[in-house]
Amino acid sequence: MKLYSGNKKSTLKTRSFRADIQYTQYLEEYVMKRILVTGSYGQIGTELVGALRSKYGGQNVVATGRKDPPEILTKDGPYLHLDVLDVDQLHAILKDNEIDIVIHNASVLSGKGEKNPQLAYRTNIQGSYNVLEAVRILGLDQVFIPSSIAAFGPSTPKENTPNEVIMRPTTAYGVSKVFIELWGEYYAKRYGVDFRSLRYPGIISSEAPPGGGTTDYAVEIFYEALKTQKYTSFLEKGTYLPMMFMDDCIKCTMDLIHADVSKLKHRSFNITAMSFAPEEIAAEIKKYIPQFEMSYKPDFRQQIAESWPATIDDSAAREEWGWKPDYDLAAMTKAMIERLSKKLDIAYQ
Numbered sequence: 001m002k003l004y005s006g007n008k009k010s011t012l013k014t015r016s017f018r019a020d021i022q023y024t025q026y027l028e029e030y031v032m033k034r035i036l037v038t039g040s041y042g043q044i045g046t047e048l049v050g051a052l053r054s055k056y057g058g059q060n061v062v063a064t065g066r067k068d069p070p071e072i073l074t075k076d077g078p079y080l081h082l083d084v085l086d087v088d089q090l091h092a093i094l095k096d097n098e099i100d101i102v103i104h105n106a107s108v109l110s111g112k113g114e115k116n117p118q119l120a121y122r123t124n125i126q127g128s129y130n131v132l133e134a135v136r137i138l139g140l141d142q143v144f145i146p147s148s149i150a151a152f153g154p155s156t157p158k159e160n161t162p163n164e165v166i167m168r169p170t171t172a173y174g175v176s177k178v179f180i181e182l183w184g185e186y187y188a189k190r191y192g193v194d195f196r197s198l199r200y201p202g203i204i205s206s207e208a209p210p211g212g213g214t215t216d217y218a219v220e221i222f223y224e225a226l227k228t229q230k231y232t233s234f235l236e237k238g239t240y241l242p243m244m245f246m247d248d249c250i251k252c253t254m255d256l257i258h259a260d261v262s263k264l265k266h267r268s269f270n271i272t273a274m275s276f277a278p279e280e281i282a283a284e285i286k287k288y289i290p291q292f293e294m295s296y297k298p299d300f301r302q303q304i305a306e307s308w309p310a311t312i313d314d315s316a317a318r319e320e321w322g323w324k325p326d327y328d329l330a331a332m333t334k335a336m337i338e339r340l341s342k343k344l345d346i347a348y349q
């Protein structure tokens with residue numbers, strides 16, 4: 001089907017004369033939505049924009065950010081410069097592009113946030129406030145803002161952490177994620193804003209690298225295993241954290257955006273696919289690169305990791321919108337080695 005890319009109001013009107021009701025509903029629900037993604041050149045944004053464009057058509061997904069974009073974001077859809085701290089610019093872009101759904105990915109991650117808490121405040125709290133306000137004022141259909149396992153803290157139960165539980169994070173990033181969840185849920189209740197959020201675990205991917213997180217080691221390890229057959233982990237042996245492969249991350253994000261809102265009892269969901277410690281991912285990589293050697297030199301991120309859950313319970317996501325991951329540690333490692341060796345042009349056997 002040719003996806004819509006022009007003036008949506010007039011096209012919808014013309015089509016509704018011809019199409020049957022179901023087809024019109026389908027168009028309204030899935031095809032006609034125009035989506036704006038902030039922080040689109042980040043680890044998740046880069047791949048999410050591609051997936052959204054394949055589903056909705058390139059012109060219907062506006063990628064935005066503060067940097068010059070990589071080619072992958074400009075080749076089949078628009079890219080606009082946007083700083084969400086500039087409220088006038090934010091409102092103008094949302095209006096001019098007739099945006100229905102905002103996916104607000106721009107964020108300073110945990111490690112970087114500890115180095116510069118004031119930057120984390122501005123980007124994560126002020127930026128998300130501006131986005132939620134814009135969605136409320138302009139009456140947009142939906143806003144998705146990721147949360148994180150970082151929203152939990154040292155007093156949170158560490159194993160099988162429930163969806164509703166004591167949070168009390170001790171990092172600037174974690175505090176900002178709790179703000180996002182609570183402010184979004186407040187706007188949902190008070191103003192009817194359709195706010196949705198996922199508490200992402202560490203995300204492992206082969207395209208854009210993550211930047212400034214505590215779970216970044218689980219991506220770096222693959223690059224170093226392929227390039228040098230060695231890696232020094234900045235997290236200690238035995239540090240278990242919830243993790244997920246990018247394909248599952250894209251899947252759960254798209255699934256939650258499409259979920260029937262009348263079936264949602266929550267707005268912020270735990271989400272996970274696996275949990276492992278550094279020595280376990282190293283052992284899995286050794287199956288492909290037997291000469292791979294791992295050493296350990298924990299830094300300030302060890303304390304951050306220790307304040308987070310080791311495993312989380314995502315049964316609310318499974319029950320309310322059918323979440324089920326496709327990748328465990330073995331499947332993720334296989335996919336990472338295959339994709340990254342191709343990308344870096346390094347033979348591993």
Ligand code: AKB
Nearest residue numbers: 109110148213214215
């Ligand atoms: C980080 O490590 O800061 C992020 C996260 C778990 O949200 N990857």
